[in-house]
Amino acid sequence: MNARSVVRPYVLVPDLHTVSGCTVNNGGCGANATCTYNATTKAVKCSCKGGYTNTGSSVNVVCTDSCTVNNGGCDPKATCSHDATTNAVSCICKAGYINTGSAVNVVCTDSCTFNNGGCGANATCSYNATTNTVKCTCAGDYFYMGSASQDIRTVNISANAKWSQNGVTIAGGHGEGGATNQLNLPRGLFIDDDQTVVIADFENHRIMQRKNGDTTNGQVVAGGNGQGKGLNQLNGPTDVLIDKETDSLIICDADNGRVVRWSRRSGTTQGEVLIDNINCYGLAVDEQRNLYVSDHVKGEVRRYQGCDKIGTLVAGGNGKGAGLNQLNYPTYIFVDRDHSVYVSEWQNARVTKWNKGAKEGIVIAGGQGAGSALTQLNGPLGLFVDTLGTLYVVDEFNYRVMRWTQGATQGTVIVGGNGQGAGANQFYNPYGLSFDRYGVLSVVDAGNGRVQRFSIE
Missing domain, CATH: 2.120.10.30 (TolB, C-terminal domain)
Structure with missing residues (x-):
């Protein structure tokens, strides 16, 4: 019998992304991005999740905590944080400022320019830029009682609670x-x-x-x-x-x-x-x-x-x-x-x-x-x-x-x-x-x- 050579078929191994799309390693998008796959073009698209900003490019997406980029778009007088449920950016005015915008568009204004900073009619309101606090100075012989927040103790006691009878x-x-x-x-x-x-x-x-x-x-x-x-x-x-x-x-x-x-x-x-x-x-x-x-x-x-x-x-x-x-x-x-x-x-x-x-x-x-x-x-x-x-x-x-x-x-x-x-x-x-x-x-x-x-x- 004449020896015959065995010809192996040529197999094209496609790019991993075109085979698995987003199912492997999130399509290479990174943990803070959402991966979407277009079956027609066989292309992967990376989009940053809520609370993150792309600091890379459209081709090389790099998702960075939004609060570290331009204060998350918050007013410079606001603190940027994230919603615990959605991770979306939340802007909260710093002490000494009040939001005169809206919940969506937070605008932080010096508290003394709004309702006299809550100081009342018999006080002068001043703002300390170093400590970000409002100070109320009472006129004449008035003394300031206060308007800043204070944590008031709340005690959770069981309806069936009992106490030692000997003090x-x-x-x-x-x-x-x-x-x-x-x-x-x-x-x-x-x-x-x-x-x-x-x-x-x-x-x-x-x-x-x-x-x-x-x-x-x-x-x-x-x-x-x-x-x-x-x-x-x-x-x-x-x-x-x-x-x-x-x-x-x-x-x-x-x-x-x-x-x-x-x-x-x-x-x-x-x-x-x-x-x-x-x-x-x-x-x-x-x-x-x-x-x-x-x-x-x-x-x-x-x-x-x-x-x-x-x-x-x-x-x-x-x-x-x-x-x-x-x-x-x-x-x-x-x-x-x-x-x-x-x-x-x-x-x-x-x-x-x-x-x-x-x-x-x-x-x-x-x-x-x-x-x-x-x-x-x-x-x-x-x-x-x-x-x-x-x-x-x-x-x-x-x-x-x-x-x-x-x-x-x-x-x-x-x-x-x-x-x-x-x-x-x-x-x-x-x-x-x-x-x-x-x-x-x-x-x-x-x-x-x-x-x-x-x-x-």
């Missing part, structure tokens, strides 16, 4: 006195996010601070220079707040008839008067740093914003009484994120809720006369409202703290209620109340000169 003393508890490990008829308190506690030490005419982990003495952070009306003195303070924006304390200096501010910075020796000639008792602040103050003599609550010494009436103001448009000896107050105001009415033995703009309050706890039944309160004082709308309130003369769920006709006792006393499960005229971010409860036990902490179980 742990975290301040005072060494008898009545003026030493730094003592308190004398303390009233209101405030707990910061780092669990620092500040306490209105009424009879010692001072504000005491207790940092988390302190086991011995507290620190005097305002007053403490004897009873008096000097700017370095306090006279019977009943409530205190921490203003994070200015790193200062806002204090109801009750027996001096004024609200004062003390810087928390080292070396501060005196405060400044914010509001004078007011029978203040309780204080609250909303997320825009508007200040709310209860006046127990006039039977009203007012909101103060910007350079303001008159305030806007938000609750009561119709004389003392039991009508739904009245308050009777309002003490402590709470403001939620909807700007509803909750008021403890000591002499009406009830707590009322005043929705924003309302002319009348709604009774949400008590209101059945003073008494010890679960439908009643007897001397309501410190209060707090959680994210579920559940009310927690000190019931002074029943020596207990109660919880009232939204819409409930009666409350439940969560701590105390074991008669007047100095035991770990007892109170003697409790006053202030607050929760930390974890739902741990702290109660001012005035008659025992201490602050008790109750862990959540």
Whole structure:
């Protein structure tokens, strides 16, 4: 047999892109591009995804984060970021600027040129280009309350939450006195996010601070220079707040008839008067740093914003009484994120809720006369409202703290209620109340000169 040569057919191997299109290695387009394939021309096309810009060419597409290219097309006074869902570019005006354009076309304008930067009619607005912030300078003897954003603590507490029935003393508890490990008829308190506690030490005419982990003495952070009306003195303070924006304390200096501010910075020796000639008792602040103050003599609550010494009436103001448009000896107050105001009415033995703009309050706890039944309160004082709308309130003369769920006709006792006393499960005229971010409860036990902490179980 004659040997024959074997002829192998010639096979044309086409370019990978024409065979697989976009299915292999995204067509060579890169991770931040979308690949499309034209079956007729057998061409691959690379297009940058949302939030990315082509910094290469039409032939060699290079997709770069749009925010790194000309600030993503945002105004130079805006911060460029990406939408978490679509990854599209989002432009947000920097602090000190306001968007005078639209959501699509963001135009950042110096805040002072728009509505006076929110400073109000009695202030001059100025802009600091270095810090990108607005500064409001009040005219005459006005003091600025503030309009910048402040994070207001919201506490998520389970509807079935329970607390230890025996409290742990975290301040005072060494008898009545003026030493730094003592308190004398303390009233209101405030707990910061780092669990620092500040306490209105009424009879010692001072504000005491207790940092988390302190086991011995507290620190005097305002007053403490004897009873008096000097700017370095306090006279019977009943409530205190921490203003994070200015790193200062806002204090109801009750027996001096004024609200004062003390810087928390080292070396501060005196405060400044914010509001004078007011029978203040309780204080609250909303997320825009508007200040709310209860006046127990006039039977009203007012909101103060910007350079303001008159305030806007938000609750009561119709004389003392039991009508739904009245308050009777309002003490402590709470403001939620909807700007509803909750008021403890000591002499009406009830707590009322005043929705924003309302002319009348709604009774949400008590209101059945003073008494010890679960439908009643007897001397309501410190209060707090959680994210579920559940009310927690000190019931002074029943020596207990109660919880009232939204819409409930009666409350439940969560701590105390074991008669007047100095035991770990007892109170003697409790006053202030607050929760930390974890739902741990702290109660001012005035008659025992201490602050008790109750862990959540």
